[in-house]
Amino acid sequence: MPAGVRIPRFLRWRRHPVASVVVILLVLAGAVVGGNRLYTILVPPELSCGKGMTATAKPVACVGVNLEGKPFTKSDPERMRALQKEVRAANDAVTGESTSVVLMLNLSPVDDVDTVTYESLYHNIEGAITAVWRANNTAAYGSRPGVKLYLANMGSRYGSWERTVESVKRYARSERISAVVGLGQSTEQTRQAAAAISGQLHIPVIGSTVTGNSMNLDPADPTGKKPIPDMFRVSPTNTDTVIAANQYVSGLKPAVTSMAVVADGVEGDDYTATLAAEAKVRFQAPDRTVTVLPYTSPHDMPGGAGRYDYLVQQFSLMHANLCQAAPSAVYFAGRGRDLGAFVQTWVQGAPCGIAQLNILVGDDASEAIRDDAVLKGISSGRVTVAFTALASPEEWGNECPGSDAKRNYDQFFSAFTGRPDPCTKQPLATTQGAQPPLSFDPAGLASGQAMLTHDAVVAGLSAARHEGAGVKNPGLLTGILHQFYCAQMLPGASGWLSFGADGNPVGKPIPVVQINADGTTKTAALTWPSSAPNLSLPQRGGTGAPGC
Numbered sequence: 001m002p003a004g005v006r007i008p009r010f011l012r013w014r015r016h017p018v019a020s021v022v023v024i025l026l027v028l029a030g031a032v033v034g035g036n037r038l039y040t041i042l043v044p045p046e047l048s049c050g051k052g053m054t055a056t057a058k059p060v061a062c063v064g065v066n067l068e069g070k071p072f073t074k075s076d077p078e079r080m081r082a083l084q085k086e087v088r089a090a091n092d093a094v095t096g097e098s099t100s101v102v103l104m105l106n107l108s109p110v111d112d113v114d115t116v117t118y119e120s121l122y123h124n125i126e127g128a129i130t131a132v133w134r135a136n137n138t139a140a141y142g143s144r145p146g147v148k149l150y151l152a153n154m155g156s157r158y159g160s161w162e163r164t165v166e167s168v169k170r171y172a173r174s175e176r177i178s179a180v181v182g183l184g185q186s187t188e189q190t191r192q193a194a195a196a197i198s199g200q201l202h203i204p205v206i207g208s209t210v211t212g213n214s215m216n217l218d219p220a221d222p223t224g225k226k227p228i229p230d231m232f233r234v235s236p237t238n239t240d241t242v243i244a245a246n247q248y249v250s251g252l253k254p255a256v257t258s259m260a261v262v263a264d265g266v267e268g269d270d271y272t273a274t275l276a277a278e279a280k281v282r283f284q285a286p287d288r289t290v291t292v293l294p295y296t297s298p299h300d301m302p303g304g305a306g307r308y309d310y311l312v313q314q315f316s317l318m319h320a321n322l323c324q325a326a327p328s329a330v331y332f333a334g335r336g337r338d339l340g341a342f343v344q345t346w347v348q349g350a351p352c353g354i355a356q357l358n359i360l361v362g363d364d365a366s367e368a369i370r371d372d373a374v375l376k377g378i379s380s381g382r383v384t385v386a387f388t389a390l391a392s393p394e395e396w397g398n399e400c401p402g403s404d405a406k407r408n409y410d411q412f413f414s415a416f417t418g419r420p421d422p423c424t425k426q427p428l429a430t431t432q433g434a435q436p437p438l439s440f441d442p443a444g445l446a447s448g449q450a451m452l453t454h455d456a457v458v459a460g461l462s463a464a465r466h467e468g469a470g471v472k473n474p475g476l477l478t479g480i481l482h483q484f485y486c487a488q489m490l491p492g493a494s495g496w497l498s499f500g501a502d503g504n505p506v507g508k509p510i511p512v513v514q515i516n517a518d519g520t521t522k523t524a525a526l527t528w529p530s531s532a533p534n535l536s537l538p539q540r541g542g543t544g545a546p547g548c
Contacts, residue, residue, distance in 0.1 A: 047060060047062065047071070047073065047074045048070065049062035049064075049070060050062070050066065050067065050068035050069070050070030051067045051068050052064050052065040052066060052067035052068070052150075052167050052170075052171060053065065053066055053067075053070065053072075053153070053167065054163060054167075056155055056159075056160055056163075059073075059108070059110050059155075059156050060073060060074065061073045061108035061153065061155050061156065061160075062108075062153065063108075063153045063154060063155045063160040063163050063164055063167075064152065064153065064163055064164050064166075064167030065102060065150050065151075065152045065164070065167040065168055065171055065175075066084065066150060066151045066152065066153065067150060067171065067175070068088070069084045069085055069087060069088030070084070071084065072107050072108045072153050073108045076108075077118055079118070079122055080107075080118060080121070080122070083122065083125045083126070083129070084151065086129060087125070087129060087149055087150075087151060090129065090132065090133065090136075090148075090149065090435065091148040091149065091150075093136075093435055094136065094146035094147070094148050095146065096144075096145070096146060097144065097145040097146065097468075097471055098145050098146040098147065098148055098176065098471075099145050099146075099147060099148070099176045099177075099178045099461070099464045099465075099471055099474075100147065100148040100149065100150055100175045100176055100177050100178065101128075101132070101147065101148070101149055101150070101177070101178060101179050101180075101181060101457050101460045101461055101464075102149075102150045102151075102152050102168055102177055102179070102180045102181070103124065103125065103128045103149060103150070103151050103152065103181055103182045103453070103457070104152040104153075104154060104164060104168070104180050104181070104182050104183060104184075104193070105121060105124060105151075105152075105153070105154065105182045105183070105184045106121075106153070106154050106155060106156060106157070106158050106184050106185075107121060107151060107152075107153040107154075108153055108155055108156060109121070109156060110156045112306060112307045112308060113156060113157065113307060114156055114157060114337075115185070115335040115336070115337035115338065115364075115367065116184060116185060116337075116367065117337070117367055119370065120366065120367055120447060120449055122444065123444045123445075123447055123449040123450040123453075124182060124208065124209075124449050124450065124453040125151065125453075126416070126440045126444055126450050127208075127416075127449065127450030127451060127452070127453035127454035127457070127493075128149055128181070128182075128453050128454065128456075128457045129149065129438065129440075130412065130415050130416045130438060130440070130450070130454050131453075131454040131455075131457035131458045131461065132147050132148070132149045132457060132461070133415060133435065133438055134411075134412075134415050134458075135147045135458075135461050135465075136434075136435070137430045137431055137434035137435055138415070138428065138429065138430055138431060138434075139429075139431065140411065140491075141458060141461060141462050141465065142462070142465040143431070144465065144468070145464075145465065145468060145471050147461045147464070147465075148175070149457070150175065150177075152164050152167065152168065152180075154184070154189070154190075154193065157187075157189070158184065158185075158187055158189035158190055158193070159189065161189045161190065161192060161193040161196075162192075162193075162196070164193070165193055165196045165197055165200070168180060168197060168201070169200055169201060172201055172203070172474075176471055176474070177201075177203065177474070178203060178204075178460060178461070178463070178464035178469075178474045178477060179203055179204040179205070179206055179459075179460030179461075179463070179464065179474075179477065180197050180203065180204070180205050180206070181205075181206040181207075181208055181453070181456040181457055181459075181460055182207070182208050182209075182453060182456065183205070183207045183208070183209075183210050183215075184209070184210070185209075185210070185269075185271060185364075186210045186211060186212025186215050186269070186270040186271035186274075187268060187269055187270065187271070188219065188268040188269075188270065189268075190210065190215070191212075191214070191215050191217075191219050191228075191270065192219055194207070194215070194216075194228055194231050195218055195219055195220065195228050195231075197230070198228045198229055198230035198231060201474075202229075202230060202474075202475045202478070203230060203474045203475065203477060203478075204230050204231075204232060204459075204460060204463065204477050204478055204481055205228070205230055205231045205232070206231075206232045206233065206234065206456040206457075206459050206460050206481075207231070207232070207233035207234070207235065207456065208233070208234060208235065208449070208452045208453040208455070208456035209235050209363070209390060209449055209452050209453070210233055210235065210271075211233075211235050211236060211237055211238050211241060211271060211275075211362070211363055211390070212237075212238060212269075212270030212271045212273070212274050212275075213237050213238050213239055213270070213274035213278075214270050214274060215231075215233070215270055216228050216231045216233065216502060216503055216504065227502055227503065228503075229478065230478045231503050232459065232481055232499055232503040232504075233456075233503065233504060233505065234452055234455040234456045234459060234492065234494065234497060234505055234508075235363070235390045235452055235505070235508075236390065236504075236505060236508050236510055236529065236530075237274075237504060238271065238274040238275045238278055238362065239274075239278050240508070240510060240529040240530055241275070241362055241363055241388040241390075241510055241529075242275065242278040242279050242282045242283075242362075242388075243282060243527075243529040243530075244388045244510035244512065244527040244529045245279075245283075245331065245360055245362075245388050245512070246282050246283055247527045247529065248360070248386075248388075248512045248524075248525050248527060249283070249329060249360065250285070251525075252329075254328075255287070255328075256288060256328040256329045257287060257288055257289070257328055258288065258289045258290075258291070258325065258326065258327045258328050259283050259288060259289070259290050259291070259327050259328065259329050259330070259331060260290075260291045260292075260293055260322060260325045260327035260329075260330045260331070261276065261279045261280055261283065261290060261291070261292045261293065261330075261331045261333055262293050262295065262318070262322075262330060262331070262332045262333060262334065262342065263276035263279070263280070263292055263293070263294050263295070263333045263334075264276065264294075264295060264296065264297050264333060264334040264335070264338070265294050265295070265296045266296050266297045266298070266299050267299055268299060269297075269335075271335070271362070271364060272297075272333060272334055272335065275333040275362050276292075276333035279331050279333050280292055283331065291325040291327065293318055293321055293322060293325070295311070295314045295315065295318060295334070296314070297310075297311060297334065297335065297338055298310055307337075307338075308340070308341050311338050311341040311342070312341045312344065312345055315341055315342050315344075315345035315346075316345045316349065318345075319345060319346065319349040319350070319352075320352075322346070323352035323353070323354065326352075326353070326354060327357075328358065329358045329359070329360060330357055330358065330359045330360070331359075331360050331361075332359055332360070332361045332362075332365075333362065335364050335367070336361065336362075336364040336365040336366060336367035336368040336371075336387075337364075337367050337368065337371075339359075339361060339365060339368040339371065339374055339385070340368060340371040340372070340373030340374050341373070342359075343359070343373055343374050343377035343383055343385070344373040344376075344377065346377070346382065346383065347376070347377045347380050347382045347383065355382075356381065356382060356383065356384065357382065357383045357384075358383075358384050358386075359383055359384065359385045359386070360386050360387065360388075360512075361385065361386070361387040361388075362387065362388060363387060363388055363389055363390045363448075365385070365387035365515070366387070366389065366390075366446075366447035366448060366449060367447075368385075368515070369446060369447060369515055369519060369521060370519045374515065375515075375517055375518070375519055378515065378516070378517040379517040384514070385514070385515045386512055386513060386514045386515065386524060387512070387513055387515070388510050388511075388512055388513075388527075389447070389448045389510070389511050389512070389513040389523075390448050390449075390451075390452050390494065390510070391448030391449075391451040391452055391493065391494035391495075391511070392446075392448050392511040392513050392521070392523045393409075393413070393442070393445040393446065393448075393451070394511070394522070394523035395409075395509060395511040395523055395526050396409050398422075400422075400423035401423050401424075402423065403535035403536060404491075404535060404536040404537065405495055405496060405534075405535045405536070406423075407423075408491040408492060408493065408496075409451075409493050410422050410423055410424075411428070411491075412451070412454060412492075412493035413442070413445070413493075414427070414428040415428055415437075415438060416438060416440050416442070416445070416450065416454075417438070417439065417440060417441075417442050418437035418438050418439040418440075419442075446520070446521045448494065448511075448513075450493075451492075451493040451494045452494055454492070454493050455490075455492035455493055455494050455497055458490060458492060458497070459481060459484065459490060459492075459497055459499075460477075462484070462490055463477040463480040463481045463484075464477060466480050481499060481503075482499060482501070484497060484498060484499055485498045485499060485500070485506070486498070487537060489537060494508070494509075495507070495508050495509050495534065496534055496535075496537075498534075506530060506531065507528075507530065507531040507534035508530070508534075509526050509527065509528055509533070509534070510526075510527050510528075510529055511523045511524075511525065511526050511527070512524045512525040512526075512527065
């Protein structure tokens with residue numbers, strides 16, 4: 001070959017085959033090592049997603065159905081891990097024929113991004129555990145088949161709901177999944193998840209704390225009127241909660257002659273959208289003026305971006321207009337986690353002649369019960385805070401024996417805490433070979449979320465146990481749930497469970513709860529927005545029983 005002529009690269013590979021193979025192997029090894037390093041950066045080795053779950057990269061979390069009780073993140077709080085282990089142990093104790101219920105939530109919330117807290121998640125999980133414990137160890141809801149509980153994580157901001165629905169679908173038959181409960185907040189993502197489960201699996205989806213008016217409507221329907229066929233909920237709608245708030249406000253002395261509605265206009269949040277829409281209309285009265293003060297919470301904010309600071313800026317600018325309106329009361333139609341920013345800017349803003357701001361909030365204020373900014377604001381005397389809770393441990397009063405509804409709650413309380421019945425002072429009767437009693441802190445009942453999640457699970461497992469439908473044909477459960485009304489109401493912790501044709505609860509009470517400066521709560525009133533008081537089954541002389 002003439003001097004100066006370069007040998008083509010592919011010919012050089014052929015002239016040195018051994019060396020070439022070595023080089024190729026080294027390159028491949030480097031790629032594998034590099035890929036492994038990249039994977040360990042994105043998904044740390046200490047985060048090993050168990051069966052039923054897969055890892056997401058941003059933020060790092062395991063999403064899907066947790067079949068083995070593994071952590072959801074590398075930094076799960078100790079209490080979350082303890083609850084995961086408790087769920088796993090209870091499932092392992094179930095023998096013989098069984099069915100299962102999936103509690104699906106955002107179980108890996110990111111601080112200052114998500115508006116759900118770990119504290120509220122604990123209460124939801126504890127309520128679900130209590131329902132399953134009662135089903136397997138008492139005669140409250142039948143006896144067979146055995147019931148298992150699985151936790152399913154949709155990830156931060158419910159962003160991985162599609163993966164989680166796929167996981168439910170994958171294991172629906174092998175785990176005999178009868179119902180999916182929970183859902184969490186009333187967002188577009190959770191509505192999509194409910195519609196997907198209904199459309200693909202045709203099993204009940206039972207919302208525990210979803211109150212947005214549109215949550216049970218099919219997001220794919222262009223008319224916006226078609227219901228999701230298999231969706232139910234045990235919590236009232238935002239229409240009912242605003243009616244309850246107006247009933248409460250209308251009874252205050254001195255009379256509330258002016259109101260301000262602080263309305264979040266963020267897109268994709270059915271809770272805030274329908275809450276604000278209802279408030280703008282239902283607080284109107286001949287002797288009352290209503291001023292609407294809009295703001296917009298962040299739709300999509302990465303971790304560390306500062307949701308709280310973002311809102312403080314808006315509420316600081318709102319301060320002057322709020323002073324100008326000089327309302328007798330404020331209805332905060334926003335997320336509970338955003339209430340602290342609103343309270344802080346009011347307390348620290350320039351005085352404008354309003355000695356005390358009386359704030360009323362929707363049910364999501366349960367997330368703010370222990371919010372430091374809220375509690376400091378209450379301590380200052382500059383604000384009072386009450387909210388329309390979905391349930392309250394005090395709603396039935398303390399009289400013994402009390403109503404049938406109170407007796408139902410007392411049985412739940414005894415199972416939740418492991419303590420004797422508050423009225424009879426007797427320990428809860430259990431079946432032969434029962435598992436050890438639970439021992440959850442009664443303080444966890446303050447938000448009402450444990451009660452609602454308990455009731456959602458009770459509805460699902462009660463339908464599943466009817467003639468063994470949960471094992472034989474879960475597709476029958478929707479029809480069974482529709483029969484729970486009138487004389488067939490189910491005993492729940494939050495009230496009798498009765499479903500209308502649209503899957504929404506009827507005849508449910510809504511307590512108005514005051515938040516105290518020390519983080520405790522007190523039920524200020526009990527309202528019945530859609531019916532007369534519903535305290536007993538019809539054959540026991542009850543009045544106003546829905547569906548009759």
